[in-house]
Amino acid sequence: MRDVHVVRHPLVQHKLTLMRETERSTKGFRQLLNEIGMLLCYEVTRDLPLEDVEIATPLAPMQAPKLAGKKLVFAPILRAGMGFVDGMLDLVPSARVAHIGLYRDPKTLLAVEYYFKAPPDVADRLVIVLDPMLATANSAVAAIDRLKERGCHDLRLVCLLAAPEGIERFHGAHPEVPIWTAAIDSHLDEHGYIVPGLGDAGDRMFGTK
Ligand code: PRP
Ligand code: URA
Numbered sequence: 758m759r760d761v762h763v764v765r766h767p768l769v770q771h772k773l774t775l776m777r778e779t780e781r782s783t784k785g786f787r788q789l790l791n792e793i794g795m796l797l798c799y800e801v802t803r804d805l806p807l808e809d810v811e812i813a814t815p816l817a818p819m820q821a822p823k824l825a826g827k828k829l830v831f832a833p834i835l836r837a838g839m840g841f842v843d844g845m846l847d848l849v850p851s852a853r854v855a856h857i858g859l860y861r862d863p864k865t866l867l868a869v870e871y872y873f874k875a876p877p878d879v880a881d882r883l884v885i886v887l888d889p890m891l892a893t894a895n896s897a898v899a900a901i902d903r904l905k906e907r908g909c910h911d912l913r914l915v916c917l918l919a920a921p922e923g924i925e926r927f928h929g930a931h932p933e934v935p936i937w938t939a940a941i942d943s944h945l946d947e948h949g950y951i952v953p954g955l956g957d958a959g960d961r962m963f964g965t966k
Contacts, residue, residue: 794844880908
């Protein structure tokens with residue numbers, strides 16, 4: 758398998774199990790997604806480059822590491838990707854946010870774009886695309902296509918659950934973009950839902966079904 762990082766941290770796995778449960782409330786689902794977002798953010802930023810800068814502590818001057826380069830961009834795919842944003846911004850408060858509005862046509866399962874707004878210099882930054890569900894991967898592929906059209910080349914994808922079919926399709930289209938996920942589930946059903954999965958992430962987050 759290409760560059761796929763499965764985050765097996767016990768807190769992530771425990772919280773994911775709670776999210777999968779049918780009885781989980783809308784409020785609980787949203788809160789857990791936010792918490793897992795923070796934990797996944799820790800993993801996806803693990804290798805960010807640092808540079809030493811001169812600072813003064815109360816006792817002495819010293820060289821100390823700070824994040825190097827431009828602020829990174831979180832790029833949630835609407836709606837469900839928004840569930841990761843607050844947790845990630847808690848860890849990286851100065852990050853920029855690019856919103857990518859896509860919905861999956863229920864018949865064709867193709868991604869339909871309805872909104873796109875990114876920082877003007879997005880091409881110069883690391884962009885971390887956020888979407889809890891990588892099912893057929895049509896949405897994630899379309900999001901990365903769009904960002905590449907804008908000149909982005911330093912891209913990562915964070916999801917919560919991935920289907921094997923989605924990973925294959927995603928890396929068929931964008932082989933150089935690494936994926937972070939909390940789990941790889943069994944398969945897609947005939948409606949393109951991840952099995953066992955957790956259902957429709959957007960609906961469960963916002964209570965729309
Ligand atoms: C869901 C989910 C992903 C997409 C994944 O979005 O949040 O964006 O489906 O499926 P795919 O990998 O087959 O493209 P949906 O279209 O239901 O929109 P929503 O988030 O607004 O509910
Ligand atoms: N989108 C979801 O929200 N859930 C799935 O299982 C597949 C696509």
